[in-house]
Amino acid sequence: MIGMEIPLFLWGEEKKGSDISLDFHNRITVNLPAVRKKDLRYLREHNRAIQEELQQLSVDEILNFIEEARKLWESDSYFIKREGVDMLSRVTGYSREMIELHLEQVMGMMTREYWETTLNSELGDMKILDEWCSRGEASVHCLPRGNVCHVLAGNAPLVSVISILRGLVTKNCNIIKMSSREPLMPYFLIKTFRDINKYHPLARANTVLYWKGGEEIEKDVVNMGNTVFTWGGEEALKGISRHLPYYIDMVRFGPRRGVQLISLREEEEGNLRESTDPMAHDLTLIDQEACFSPQVAFVEGDVDKFAESLAESLERENEKYPKGPAHEHKHVEIAHLRKMSVAEGKKVHHSGSFDWTLIISDEYEPIKKHPLGRVLFIFKVNDIREAIKYLDSSVQTVALHPRHRISELRKEIVLQGVDRVTHLGKMGYFAAGAPHDGTYPLMHLVRWVKSKL
Amino acid sequence: MSIKKIEELLDMEDPWSFELEENSLKEAILELFRMSFEKCPEYRNYCESHGIEDPDSVEDVLQVPLLPGDIFKRKIVSNVSDEQIEKICMSSGTTGEKSKIPRDERTLENSRKAFVHAFTNVSGVKKGGSIGLFMPVVPDPENKEVTWMLEILPPVSRRIAQELHSFVGKEGPKPPAETKEIIAGMESAPRNLLSTPPVIYDFCQSLDEKLPLDSESIVLTGGGWKTKKEIGRDEFNQTCADTFGISKDQVRDTLALTELSSCFNECEYQRKHIPPWLKVTVRDVNDPDTEVEDGKEGILGFMEPISLSYPALFLTKDLGVVHKEPCPCGRKGKTMEFRGRAQGAEARGCALADEENQ
Numbered sequence: 001m002i003g004m005e006i007p008l009f010l011w012g013e014e015k016k017g018s019d020i021s022l023d024f025h026n027r028i029t030v031n032l033p034a035v036r037k038k039d040l041r042y043l044r045e046h047n048r049a050i051q052e053e054l055q056q057l058s059v060d061e062i063l064n065f066i067e068e069a070r071k072l073w074e075s076d077s078y079f080i081k082r083e084g085v086d087m088l089s090r091v092t093g094y095s096r097e098m099i100e101l102h103l104e105q106v107m108g109m110m111t112r113e114y115w116e117t118t119l120n121s122e123l124g125d126m127k128i129l130d131e132w133c134s135r136g137e138a139s140v141h142c143l144p145r146g147n148v149c150h151v152l153a154g155n156a157p158l159v160s161v162i163s164i165l166r167g168l169v170t171k172n173c174n175i176i177k178m179s180s181r182e183p184l185m186p187y188f189l190i191k192t193f194r195d196i197n198k199y200h201p202l203a204r205a206n207t208v209l210y211w212k213g214g215e216e217i218e219k220d221v222v223n224m225g226n227t228v229f230t231w232g233g234e235e236a237l238k239g240i241s242r243h244l245p246y247y248i249d250m251v252r253f254g255p256r257r258g259v260q261l262i263s264l265r266e267e268e269e270g271n272l273r274e275s276t277d278p279m280a281h282d283l284t285l286i287d288q289e290a291c292f293s294p295q296v297a298f299v300e301g302d303v304d305k306f307a308e309s310l311a312e313s314l315e316r317e318n319e320k321y322p323k324g325p326a327h328e329h330k331h332v333e334i335a336h337l338r339k340m341s342v343a344e345g346k347k348v349h350h351s352g353s354f355d356w357t358l359i360i361s362d363e364y365e366p367i368k369k370h371p372l373g374r375v376l377f378i379f380k381v382n383d384i385r386e387a388i389k390y391l392d393s394s395v396q397t398v399a400l401h402p403r404h405r406i407s408e409l410r411k412e413i414v415l416q417g418v419d420r421v422t423h424l425g426k427m428g429y430f431a432a433g434a435p436h437d438g439t440y441p442l443m444h445l446v447r448w449v450k451s452k453l
Numbered sequence: 454m455s456i457k458k459i460e461e462l463l464d465m466e467d468p469w470s471f472e473l474e475e476n477s478l479k480e481a482i483l484e485l486f487r488m489s490f491e492k493c494p495e496y497r498n499y500c501e502s503h504g505i506e507d508p509d510s511v512e513d514v515l516q517v518p519l520l521p522g523d524i525f526k527r528k529i530v531s532n533v534s535d536e537q538i539e540k541i542c543m544s545s546g547t548t549g550e551k552s553k554i555p556r557d558e559r560t561l562e563n564s565r566k567a568f569v570h571a572f573t574n575v576s577g578v579k580k581g582g583s584i585g586l587f588m589p590v591v592p593d594p595e596n597k598e599v600t601w602m603l604e605i606l607p608p609v610s611r612r613i614a615q616e617l618h619s620f621v622g623k624e625g626p627k628p629p630a631e632t633k634e635i636i637a638g639m640e641s642a643p644r645n646l647l648s649t650p651p652v653i654y655d656f657c658q659s660l661d662e663k664l665p666l667d668s669e670s671i672v673l674t675g676g677g678w679k680t681k682k683e684i685g686r687d688e689f690n691q692t693c694a695d696t697f698g699i700s701k702d703q704v705r706d707t708l709a710l711t712e713l714s715s716c717f718n719e720c721e722y723q724r725k726h727i728p729p730w731l732k733v734t735v736r737d738v739n740d741p742d743t744e745v746e747d748g749k750e751g752i753l754g755f756m757e758p759i760s761l762s763y764p765a766l767f768l769t770k771d772l773g774v775v776h777k778e779p780c781p782c783g784r785k786g787k788t789m790e791f792r793g794r795a796q797g798a799e800a801r802g803c804a805l806a807d808e809e810n811q
Contacts, residue, residue: 231803335739339768340527
């Protein structure tokens with residue numbers, strides 16, 4: 001088994017050690033130091049100076065720096081492609097191919113274009129972070145909140161990068177809690193910043209820590225944030241929120257799910273791949289571990305033919321992006337679910353192993369427990385409109401096929417509590433400048449100030 | 454006929470001292486299979502979905518389709534008519550879906566005998582002593598739906614012990630001081646205690662002085678720690694030994710599932726012995742239709758031909774191992790190690806996996 005040691009970062013300074021050992025199912029062990037009380041004292045003592053340095057940077061300088069990091073990540077000779085992919089694959093349990101695809105997405109979110117679009121869309125005009133701008137009858141300026149605390153989730157490495165960069169582009173200092181499921185990505189990003197220039201304010205504006213959720217130190221750390229971004233499941237959200245006083249804004253991302261609505265046109269019956277190929281891609285991404293991942297599909301049309309085509313699409317997709325070992329512990333549950341479905345008279349298609357599973361029913365029933373790991377429940381409906389009543393605010397993303405029906409049905413869908421309507425194959429691809437989980441996250445990271453000359 | 458032969462084991466003095474003919478259990482399982490196929494529509498449909506149209510075509514127990522255990526949580530799966538069902542036995546606990554197992558009088562009686570054998574012949578609870586239970590001992594005869602442990606343990610304890618005491622009153626658990634007085638006042642030796650590990654542990658912790666039992670007393674536990682922080686087995690045994698003045702090997706655990714009419718009890722070597730009327734089949738995690746060899750971990754499945762009122766042919770979601778090596782205690786048959794649910798990674802992130810938590 002491979003072992004590696006990663007440091008913590010205290011305002012960009014490395015703190016080495018190996019007090020804690022995280023084992024990832026015998027694929028890799030990650031050792032890292034524990035956070036001590038004196039570390040928190042250091043953070044408090046140096047916080048103000050770093051906040052002030054960061055405030056001196058223009059957005060343009062910040063975006064240039066992020067671009068530099070992206071260029072390094074694109075290089076075959078840099079450690080990310082050389083070693084990082086393999087390490088991430090071992091830690092997450094996703095296949096190498098899946099990690100490579102995921103990193104492409106991450107790099108797409110490290111471009112100047114992405115952040116310009118995002119800033120302009122979320123704040124109206126990115127200049128407002130650098131200077132006073134006229135808004136109505138006043139001069140308005142956006143200031144950072146100060147510190148953003150990020151409690152990260154381990155399902156998708158992208159989460160770390162997007163969360164950290166949101167903090168930096170709004171000139172906030174980041175205090176990052178690594179996820180015990182995926183501690184590498186924050187380390188990779190801050191290491192890259194240091195490789196560019198370890199004295200740069202953007203390299204020094206980040207603190208990366210690890211503790212086991214619920215430990216005593218948690219309360220002290222999250223209370224250093226002026227805003228807290230919490231990613232993850234119910235336990236993480238509950239655990240963090242109980243530490244926070246009313247004046248600290250906590251923004252929650254997760255837990256949610258995706259749903260696919262498919263209406264098959266008659267002329268499509270001979271070419272089902274048009275819908276099943278992109279559908280399989282949505283299901284395959286991150287092995288169904290993401291908040292957008294489809295868990296349920298409602299199909300109007302010949303479900304049996306459709307399922308056969310989807311099975312073939314999933315086989316092809318699995319060749320491109322093989323399912324990793326992340327879900328081996330779920331095999332018992334998935335096997336039991338398959339048997340239960342057969343016992344209840346449902347049709348079950350599966351890969352023969354545990355690469356994917358389709359469970360087909362004529363009548364809708366709520367899914368109380370979902371094992372994830374590329375398992376899709378398909379319900380037959382006479383009209384996809386019927387399925388809209390089964391949507392609720394637990395659904396983040398709905399993918400609709402055919403896509404021309406999006407404009408017809410989206411209002412009805414979002415009124416059910418859904419935040420995002422897209423088309424098949426795009427559930428895992430978020431448009432720059434679009435809201436996230438019903439909000440513009442950057443709005444939680446700035447303080448709007450006004451002046452009248 | 455084969456089932457009757459297996460049921461005769463229940464009337465023996467010590468079924469673990471008897472070398473069962475290899476085919477006897479197999480024949481009884483196949484008889485239960487054919488009976489369930491004929492009398493239980495859900496099971497027949499399930500078999501048909503596995504390509505079995507004629508039950509007589511099945512000659513090997515490994516061809517017998519095992520129901521997923523969760524099916525008992527969704528519906529009442531029965532081999533008998535509603536009128537024949539004496540009790541619908543439910544799992545304990547206050548959350549989640551409960552299994553509901555229909556038992557007729559014959560199955561209930563088989564079960565009482567099976568439990569008595571496991572408690573006395575394996576765990577060494579002496580007949581004629583006294584048993585203190587941390588649960589009510591007067592079941593409600595009016596209710597058809599019962600909690601399995603509350604239904605089975607009081608009559609089983611009555612058959613074993615001369616004296617039976619409950620440490621639970623109408624208002625709930627009795628205060629430790631009162632419980633201590635009851636134990637001290639039990640007249641028939643040996644005095645035995647029966648409860649879940651956390652209840653026994655908390656009782657031990659609540660005492661300000663030792664409460665010595667008798668030289669042959671047994672502390673019999675069953676069930677898990679549920680929401681309580683689990684204490685290691687060694688520490689638990691030591692706590693009991695220190696509190697009750699017994700040796701650590703007098704603490705014996707029981708594994709009982711609502712879906713089974715038997716239980717697995719520990720001997721003095723703290724190994725759980727499989728009753729001779731029950732087949733534990735350990736299945737490949739990646740292919741639950743295939744049995745793994747003894748000694749290897751897999752998914753636990755059970756075939757129990759003393760449970761006649763329902764298809765006691767099912768697969769759990771729990772992991773375990775069957776050991777064929779003889780136990781040093783000298784009892785015949787195999788032993789079983791229960792390892793619980795497959796250990797998953799902790800919740801990873803943003804995908805909603807459990808709507809019950811919403």
